[in-house]
Amino acid sequence: MATRVGLITRSPEETRAVGAAMGKHLDCRAIITLTGDLGSGKTCLVQGLAEGLQVPSCYYITSPSYTLINEYPGRCTLYHIDLYRLDGVEDASDIGLDDALYGEGVAAIEWADRLPEGGIVDPIEVCISTAPGGENWRRIEVAATGAETFMAHLERLSEEKK
Numbered sequence: 001m002a003t004r005v006g007l008i009t010r011s012p013e014e015t016r017a018v019g020a021a022m023g024k025h026l027d028c029r030a031i032i033t034l035t036g037d038l039g040s041g042k043t044c045l046v047q048g049l050a051e052g053l054q055v056p057s058c059y060y061i062t063s064p065s066y067t068l069i070n071e072y073p074g075r076c077t078l079y080h081i082d083l084y085r086l087d088g089v090e091d092a093s094d095i096g097l098d099d100a101l102y103g104e105g106v107a108a109i110e111w112a113d114r115l116p117e118g119g120i121v122d123p124i125e126v127c128i129s130t131a132p133g134g135e136n137w138r139r140i141e142v143a144a145t146g147a148e149t150f151m152a153h154l155e156r157l158s159e160e161k162k
């Protein structure tokens with residue numbers, strides 16, 4: 001059964017900080033799938049992940065919309081993938097994602113819902129949506145079936161933020 005944690009952020013900085021806290025506790029083979037509308041904050045969260053994974057700050061993380069995948073060095077390699085421009089993808093292997101997904105390194109995939117359901121093994125699923133409190137409020141929902149230690153850290157963070 002999946003464990004779920006929900007967090008509210010009230011600014012891009014706060015979303016980045018949540019990403020950084022997540023990045024600190026990720027296993028080096030983790031796969032994070034990110035879903036949510038255009039401009040919901042997926043790239044913002046990945047900027048935080050990079051910080052938490054100790055990617056040097058000289059790397060500026062933007063949506064890799066035209067390159068499909070960008071790679072950054074850190075405590076673990078970070079693969080930032082954006083599938084927004086893809087359609088009709090059969091399988092992650094068909095678009096050369098296997099190394100990023102199943103080799104050593106953390107993969108963060110924006111618009112992961114462009115891939116067929118169940119196409120990724122054991123993802124940590126992050127879904128970002130607007131929250132009713134104000135223009136800059138976001139709800140970050142995280143769900144995973146494994147990653148127990150990571151989810152326990154996130155649960156603690158969520159409690160602290162309440």
Ligand SMILES: Nc1ncnc2c1ncn2[C@@H]1O[C@H](COP(=O)(O)OP(=O)(O)OP(=O)(O)O)[C@@H](O)[C@H]1O
Nearest residue numbers: 009010011012015038039040041042043044136138
């Ligand atoms: N709480 C918040 N968390 C994250 N971003 C926020 C928040 N409040 C406002 N924003 C703004 O929302 C935008 C999020 O942009 P970002 O590029 O991260 O979205 P995205 O989900 O990656 O979009 P796309 O689907 O186009 O790649 C930024 O302009 C940011 O300043």
Ligand SMILES: [Mg+2]
Nearest residue numbers: 042043063110
């Ligand atoms: Mg983006």
